[in-house]
Amino acid sequence: MKLNGSQLLCEALIREGVDVIFGLPGGAILPLYQTLPQFPQLRHILVRHEQGSAHAADGYARVTGKPGVCWATSGPGATNLVTGIATAQMDSVPIVVVTGQVSRASIGTDAFQETDITGITLPITKHNYLVMHASDIPRIVKESFHIASTGRPGPVLIDVPKDVQNEVVEYEESTFDEMYAKVELDLPGYKPTMEGHPSQIKKAVQLIAESKRPVILAGHGVIFSGAYDELRELAEKAQIPVITTLLGISSFPETHVLSVGMPGMHGMAYASLAIEEADLLIALGMRFDDRITGKPSAFARKSKKIHVDIDPSEIGKNIPVDVPIVGDLKRVLVKLNKLVQPATHSEWVQRIEELKREHPSMDIRETDKLLPQFVIKSLCDVTEGKAFIVTGVGQHQMWAAQHYTYTEPRSFVSSGGSGAMGFEVPGAMGAQVGRPDRVVWSVAGDGGFQMTMCELATLVENKIPVKFAIVNNNVLGMVRQWQDIFYKRSFVATRYTANPDFVKLADAFGMLGIRVTQKSQVKAAIQQAMDYDGPAIVDFVVEEDENVYPMIPAGQTINELIEEPRPQEARRR
Amino acid sequence: MNNNGTSLPRHTITALVEDRPGVLNRVSSMFRRRGFNIASLAVGHSEEPGRSRMTFVVEGDDRVVEQVTKHLHKLIDVIKVTEISDENVVSRELALIKVKADAQSRSEIIQIVDIFRAKIVGVAPDTLIIEVTGDGDKLESLLGLLKPFGVIEVMRTGTIVMERWTGSMHGDGGTRPRKQRSTTSLANIWGEPSSV
Numbered sequence: 008m009k010l011n012g013s014q015l016l017c018e019a020l021i022r023e024g025v026d027v028i029f030g031l032p033g034g035a036i037l038p039l040y041q042t043l044p045q046f047p048q049l050r051h052i053l054v055r056h057e058q059g060s061a062h063a064a065d066g067y068a069r070v071t072g073k074p075g076v077c078w079a080t081s082g083p084g085a086t087n088l089v090t091g092i093a094t095a096q097m098d099s100v101p102i103v104v105v106t107g108q109v110s111r112a113s114i115g116t117d118a119f120q121e122t123d124i125t126g127i128t129l130p131i132t133k134h135n136y137l138v139m140h141a142s143d144i145p146r147i148v149k150e151s152f153h154i155a156s157t158g159r160p161g162p163v164l165i166d167v168p169k170d171v172q173n174e175v176v177e178y179e180e181s182t183f184d185e186m187y188a189k190v191e192l193d194l195p196g197y198k199p200t201m202e203g204h205p206s207q208i209k210k211a212v213q214l215i216a217e218s219k220r221p222v223i224l225a226g227h228g229v230i231f232s233g234a235y236d237e238l239r240e241l242a243e244k245a246q247i248p249v250i251t252t253l254l255g256i257s258s259f260p261e262t263h264v265l266s267v268g269m270p271g272m273h274g275m276a277y278a279s280l281a282i283e284e285a286d287l288l289i290a291l292g293m294r295f296d297d298r299i300t301g302k303p304s305a306f307a308r309k310s311k312k313i314h315v316d317i318d319p320s321e322i323g324k325n326i327p328v329d330v331p332i333v334g335d336l337k338r339v340l341v342k343l344n345k346l347v348q349p350a351t352h353s354e355w356v357q358r359i360e361e362l363k364r365e366h367p368s369m370d371i372r373e374t375d376k377l378l379p380q381f382v383i384k385s386l387c388d389v390t391e392g393k394a395f396i397v398t399g400v401g402q403h404q405m406w407a408a409q410h411y412t413y414t415e416p417r418s419f420v421s422s423g424g425s426g427a428m429g430f431e432v433p434g435a436m437g438a439q440v441g442r443p444d445r446v447v448w449s450v451a452g453d454g455g456f457q458m459t460m461c462e463l464a465t466l467v468e469n470k471i472p473v474k475f476a477i478v479n480n481n482v483l484g485m486v487r488q489w490q491d492i493f494y495k496r497s498f499v500a501t502r503y504t505a506n507p508d509f510v511k512l513a514d515a516f517g518m519l520g521i522r523v524t525q526k527s528q529v530k531a532a533i534q535q536a537m538d539y540d541g542p543a544i545v546d547f548v549v550e551e552d553e554n555v556y557p558m559i560p561a562g563q564t565i566n567e568l569i570e571e572p573r574p575q576e577a578r579r580r
Numbered sequence: 581m582n583n584n585g586t587s588l589p590r591h592t593i594t595a596l597v598e599d600r601p602g603v604l605n606r607v608s609s610m611f612r613r614r615g616f617n618i619a620s621l622a623v624g625h626s627e628e629p630g631r632s633r634m635t636f637v638v639e640g641d642d643r644v645v646e647q648v649t650k651h652l653h654k655l656i657d658v659i660k661v662t663e664i665s666d667e668n669v670v671s672r673e674l675a676l677i678k679v680k681a682d683a684q685s686r687s688e689i690i691q692i693v694d695i696f697r698a699k700i701v702g703v704a705p706d707t708l709i710i711e712v713t714g715d716g717d718k719l720e721s722l723l724g725l726l727k728p729f730g731v732i733e734v735m736r737t738g739t740i741v742m743e744r745w746t747g748s749m750h751g752d753g754g755t756r757p758r759k760q761r762s763t764t765s766l767a768n769i770w771g772e773p774s775s776v
Binding site: 125126129130133134137154194195196197318319320322323324 | 597598601602605606609610613643646647650651653654655656657658659660
């Protein structure tokens, strides 16, 4: 059997279960592109900007659990991927990125479109490769998918010089399958710990049995390890209230009586207070991000802490823990659930109900004005909470986290750790490609939307029917909110005075566009967009001054919680 | 030394790594990105073909050292990591010192060199080049004694270490004579590794 590097790569991708690739061609990846017609199983989606391809691969991976794949040419093509790769790294999303590179002989000469992309992506990938021989491609692809999708998932980049793509390799085997089956992983330094240590699990069980006021903090890891049912079993068996981090949203049904919601900077006040009052925190697949903890030394001082994570370096990184358990969350929970004794904690559960009543900060203010919170709540009503929601970053993201009710795993997709504005358009594209059976709504800000809206053309071209709810307040809302609260209302560079007409824009791209300015129009517009056979934009022109509450200022404690608009802000209304 | 001028505890960590292009960059990039303070770093081939051994001297408290070892472990090219406690360890560094030496001072310098079991490896009419191996303290005291003569140039390698027991630090042979505080002791929180 004789195959060149490009063919080896495509064959290997197919064996790894890849069915779609987001990409944009260029000189250094042309050999690979020219072999694509030989592989009709690989659907290629031609994006308008490489950042879109990386975010789309990420969105695809988040909803399917399978590694997303994107590729780009060398130099600027590769560097345009960087934001998307960094986003995947921060949120531990498995993606495999292929970049073209200049020919081996030209590497290091500052050749046309040469960039040291493996050097650039060193700190933002789980691992990366520069392929120097075509014969290494099968092993490297196999390793890349293994590394990306096991342990703590993350992005892996494969940089392939142009002449390696053309290099012909001859094998003794007669088929690729035969050869690929024999390829061995060569990763002696990579052995993720899967099984939690039994004595640590016993200690955790002991702490749970002793606790009077336990809470579970559930993070992205619950979703990655597929521990949805196991989390629910633990919560129900020992009657432990469940608090979810931003990326932990959808890891536990929010309609459940034990669901407490999201804590932290813009979390529900009662969730933050429950953490404050708890005597035991059971942190599952989460990493004590500063948006959750605020000031680490003041975080949850009354509680003992159990931390389960597959990445040992997360344990003790931000918050000291009493019982650390390294392992795959699902496997750990299966063992833990067998040992945990049923309990009621009825006083504690009642106390949290009381906190919910005392802090009704999630209620939406009664007014005739079009409030963004009302838009999200209506979206939830019309879609019956069954849509997959992809968000950008900012105020609308927090409202989407607060006011939509998520019940199904992977139904909330958002750039958490990286906070990448511009994720909403391509991220939703990838999610819709990954789950064509579901309605995908992108909840966008007018700012972030404009960062990547070129991908609307990709959506139309490929008949990807994402629906956009633009929460349009004509400002960079979250930055403006910080200027409002922390910079004495000194508004600098946060107002967009010439936003495009998003309805005309939809028209220009060949999409449905609807503008909504009245409360009464909201539900009908959402329904109209859903009924439309194709991508659609609903431009919700909302109150500009609205801030996200509650809010715990960065690095502060629960004592600094701002639950309501401050008096001067209330006067403006 | 940290910003307050107080010195932080030093810890020695060794890592067995794949001998591939870019590995040193991966490792040093991780240290830089995480803000870990490296006092010394030495790299060289190990007894296994295709594998190198790195010795780091890291400044910081126990928490920092724990994070350093954990983050080193995370790198795919890093095969094993061991934290070495100071006792029962051979620790060596090599220095070349060029010092001013005229007819009057020469013999005095040679005497000092002898006391330190160092070697004269280069002679010129007005200078001597001295080769010395030993732990950091020994090198510092020799340098201190030579300073009055006029030290022109100093080249030092990083520290390398080896434990006084029969097996290799990263191998399975031999028996460790005492309980080590190393990443292997983290086994009490780590369960069984798996090839997944």
